[in-house]
Amino acid sequence: MLLIAQASQDEILAAFAALPVPEDSVQGWSVGPTAPSGWTAARVEEEAALPESWDLVVLGEVGDPRVVRVRAGGTEQRFVWDAHDASIPAEAPAAISATLRMPEVAEPFRLALEEHLLGETTAEEEDLALSQVAEAVHGEASGLPELGDFTERDVLLDRGDAERRRGLAEEFARDGGRWVLTEIGGDWFTVHDPDAPGLGPGALDLDSAPGADRPVLQLSRGGGSGVVLEDRDDLLEAIHWNSVWVEQFDDTAERSAACDALAAAFGPVTGQQRLRELCRAHDVDGDPLAQLLELLNIPRAALLVLDGDPSAPEPLAVEAPGGLLGGLKRLFGGRR
Numbered sequence: 001m002l003l004i005a006q007a008s009q010d011e012i013l014a015a016f017a018a019l020p021v022p023e024d025s026v027q028g029w030s031v032g033p034t035a036p037s038g039w040t041a042a043r044v045e046e047e048a049a050l051p052e053s054w055d056l057v058v059l060g061e062v063g064d065p066r067v068v069r070v071r072a073g074g075t076e077q078r079f080v081w082d083a084h085d086a087s088i089p090a091e092a093p094a095a096i097s098a099t100l101r102m103p104e105v106a107e108p109f110r111l112a113l114e115e116h117l118l119g120e121t122t123a124e125e126e127d128l129a130l131s132q133v134a135e136a137v138h139g140e141a142s143g144l145p146e147l148g149d150f151t152e153r154d155v156l157l158d159r160g161d162a163e164r165r166r167g168l169a170e171e172f173a174r175d176g177g178r179w180v181l182t183e184i185g186g187d188w189f190t191v192h193d194p195d196a197p198g199l200g201p202g203a204l205d206l207d208s209a210p211g212a213d214r215p216v217l218q219l220s221r222g223g224g225s226g227v228v229l230e231d232r233d234d235l236l237e238a239i240h241w242n243s244v245w246v247e248q249f250d251d252t253a254e255r256s257a258a259c260d261a262l263a264a265a266f267g268p269v270t271g272q273q274r275l276r277e278l279c280r281a282h283d284v285d286g287d288p289l290a291q292l293l294e295l296l297n298i299p300r301a302a303l304l305v306l307d308g309d310p311s312a313p314e315p316l317a318v319e320a321p322g323g324l325l326g327g328l329k330r331l332f333g334g335r336r
Contacts, residue, residue, distance in 0.1 A: 002130045003042045004100065004145065005056040008034045012042050013246060019046050021248065028248035030149075037143035039100065041134075057096050059113075065129050066117050068092045070099040083120050088113050102141040112136035149245050152222035154200045155192040155306045157298065158214070165189050168206060169318040179205075180315035185299035189316075192305060198222065203230045215265040217298075219306050225289050229261055237261045239279055241288040255279045266296040 005012060012031050022028060022045065029044040047062060058069040068079040068089075079089040088110070097106035112133040121129065134147035160168075168191070169181040179201055182190045192200045203216045215235055218228040224242040229235065237258035259279035263269050275295045278288060293300050304312035 001044055001061065002059040002134055002147070003044060003056060004039055004058075004147075005042070005050065005054050006038050007040055007051075007054050007056075008038075009040050009246065012040055015048050015050050016042070016044065016248070019044070019048055019248075022046075025249040025251070030248065031246045032146045032148075033244040035143060035145035037145070039143065039145045041145045041147045043148075055099055057099050059133060060130050065126050068096065068113075070095045072099045081118075083118070085118065088118065100141075100143070102143050105137060105141045105144065108137045108140040109133075146223065146244065149223035149240070149243055151198045151220045151226075153197040153306055153308065154218055154220040154222075155190040155302065156201050156203075156206070157188065157190055157217040157219055157302050158206060159187040160189065161187060165316065166318060169316045173318050182305050182313050182315045184301035184305065184313060188299050188302070190302050190305045194315075197308065203232050215261075217266075219289055219302060221306065225287065227262075227289065227292060229258065229265060235261065241282065241284050243282070252280060262292075262296065266298070270295050270297060 003012075007015075009031050016029050016031065019029065027045045029042060029046075031042040032040060034040045045062065050056065052071075052074060055072045056070070059065070059067070061067045061069075066081050066083070066088075070077050077091075077095055079092040079095070081088050092113070093106040093110035096109050097103050115136070116129045116132045131148060135150055138144070138147045138150060165181060165183060165187075168189075172179045172181060172191075178195070179191050179193055182192075184190060191206070198220075200218065202218070206216065215229055215231045218230070220226045220228070223244060224240055226238065226240040229237040237254070239255055239258050256276070256279065259276050262279070263272060263275060269275050275292075278284065278291055278295065281288075284291070287303070289303060289306070290300060293302060301313055303309075
């Protein structure tokens with residue numbers, strides 16, 4: 001469920017304190033920062049006892065995302081639909097905007113709910129639907145609180161010899177040029193989408209080139225700074241620093257595992273203890289990504305690309321292979 005309440009972060013944390021701790025950390029609650037307007041957003045999978053004096057909007061109920069509840073001045077309304085309905089209840093978007101006292105969000109909420117919560121959906125799609133709705137309406141009004149810890153910019157960071165780098169750049173050009181490859185020093189390079197900075201590729205998108213079985217890093221900004229270490233198999237470790245969201249679960253153990261995985265993937269490390277301290281810290285003075293790259297001996301030019309700095313290196317300029325050679329590469333060397 002996505003809760004938007006006219007209450008402070010501390011007040012919502014106090015209300016959630018009595019909720020049971022789920023076995024799966026993914027089901028834990030998280031509470032965002034309070035906006036200057038006084039509204040705060042939270043994600044929660046259990047019904048919590050909330051003061052009746054709070055004005056609030058709730059998207060979804062336990063086991064059913066196709067529900068909207070609003071409460072203003074002690075009066076509550078509930079709107080429900082199912083996957084076979086042709087539209088969401090017509091009054092729901094207006095009720096949301098009236099409760100929030102933000103008339104400009106009615107249409108964004110309507111469009112988002114109709115896009116993600118109409119028609120047949122799988123269980124996996126339903127699990128993601130409310131996050132997609134939140135991301136779609138995020139920032140549509142200055143008074144809205146942060147609706148999620150969304151990625152605003154990210155780049156994929158990898159290494160490979162000149163042949164691999166050029167092969168990938170040619171592949172990206174052949175596929176329409178959505179992603180660009182930037183050489184940042186040594187064998188290191190980044191891949192990102194300049195038109196959609198928060199929607200970069202993953203490890204599987206590099207699987208057509210030699211050396212694709214090595215772990216890669218994803219660096220991100222948005223609600224703090226983060227790093228994801230992944231490969232094409234089952235390796236997936238993530239750390240986020242300086243988040244303004246409060247999580248129910250303590251992820252110290254996961255952070256330690258991520259530290260070990262980073263050292264194994266990119267060692268030898270300059271200062272193993274410093275790396276461990278950085279990984280375990282939730283809040284870091286300065287730029288945690290800059291400190292991480294220094295410890296892993298990775299060129300800091302990656303951050304110039306990530307942050308869209310004008311002094312960042314230019315992307316590698318290539319043309320998509322054409323003719324017979326290009327056809328053979330597409331036939332035998334394309335994505336699997």
